[in-house]
Amino acid sequence: MNIRNSKYSEALERYHKKIADAAVEDMVLNMGPQHPSTHGVLRLELITDGEIVKEVIPHIGYLHRCFEKHAESLTYQQTIPFTDRMDYLASMNNSHAWVMGVERMLGIDKDIPKRIEYIRVLVCELNRIASHLIAIGTYGIDIGAFTPFLWCFRDREHIMGMLEWASGSRMLYNYIWVGGLFYDLPVGFEERCREFVDYFKPKMVELNRLLTDNQIFISRTANVGVLPLDVAINYGCSGPVLRGSGLKYDLRRIDNYSAYPELDFEIPIGTGKMGTTGDCWDRYKVRVDEVEESLKIISQCLDRLQKELKRTPEFDPRAKLPRKLTPKPQDYYMRAEGTKGELGFYFIHDSNRTEIPFRVKSRGPSFCNLSVLEELGKGVLIADLIATIGSLDFVLGEVDR
């Protein structure tokens, strides 16, 4: 390091000393970055005493792709594909949040046609189901249940297929644009989507019988990794992690953005049915229940999209695209409910003439949800730590950005 001021390297030296000391008394165990249960490239340094984890030191940044630096040199429209790559399991939700933020800065958020709003909500909720299916399936694998994983991926594949039909891409869609959409839904999408909902509902019942109510699964997850509500709030947890601790807090209802105020859905929370409120099972169960709620939202969107907001030949999803994306100089913090929690974008725009933001900060929900692991990992068994990691359901693409 070329900085000589020792004040700035104190923390690093403290850390090196801690690891060196721990290596004498206890054992230092590296979990990841290739460990399958760390869900990507997360590296955890565990200071262990036998089977007991004394301390967890997460190391992140292996998937850092300079999102914020990119956003400072590209226009608002050009950055949408980069937002897709943050939480790559729920690309639609990311670009929806980004696009809404830009639209509000431009002052055109009230002029978006209803049909576009409903299509956006429809694809976001489809993507939310796909993301939660991965969370549920991989959580099963972490615990040792292989079958649910295959079932979840089989059902997720239908969603991927539909979204590919709409946008042309399987995972990274670039479908929602500022002021509109890339294309209207393809002809027959609504019917196929309805078929999927009918097909998928009984599959969730099966999945619940296989995993949710499975006694082995409950024994591994109930009363494990209990996250009290005050700790969750103080650590900035949001989404299913916060709701699993028993707080009804969902930005879709709090902020009432897009078409959500017109839709009817419940906010599932953890109740401690199998153990303590805020344990791994509760967080898992919140996601399962959210899939059901998303199905409800999808059905309502389809009803409206097939009746009063029907496709017409003159409907053009690009009609409202602004010619120039030049907001007035201002700061704006946009928050929306991504699949993992509060997804925020903080824009600083400083000039009337440019389409490029001065500074963008993205607040990934996984980032904050993961930081609580240091707290949850104190004094637990290594096997329970795996269960806790899985229940937090983070995506490293969003943690590192």
Next chain:
Amino acid sequence: MSFDEIKLLLTDKFGDSIITGEERTGMQPALLIEADRIADVCLELRNNPRTYFDFLSCLSGVDYGVEAGRFGVVYHLSSIPYNLQLVLKISKPNDRDLEELPSFPSITSVYRASDWHEREAYDMLGIYFEGHPDLRRLLMPDDWEGFPLRKDYANAEYYKGIKID
């Protein structure tokens, strides 16, 4: 509780000098706070039963550019019980000398959420947080040189003797 009431609450508690200005032009008005007392302000806003700003939504370090010569931190607080949002801003002039990084008080004692956010701001912009328990780099490697999100950052050509394309 409105923006003006919060402002009044803060000036009653800490005196008029605590608020150095305000920005009302945008959709989200912001309070400019005296930089050295941000931790006290956050603690008061979190614990006061009339505000209960218990949730730190976002903490962003900002480099205001080479000409401005200022660094700042922007706090987005939100209150779950009252469904309020508040923006606080602090900033300090700095001449970009790497031996004297801009330095602000850490608010980790108030919000644990700020732990990683502050580490990220340190990593990316070289903003030092006084009193942070573990201020190491977060996303970049520990031996990385320079602070990538600064406006005057020149891309590194080599890392450990390996050419970066």
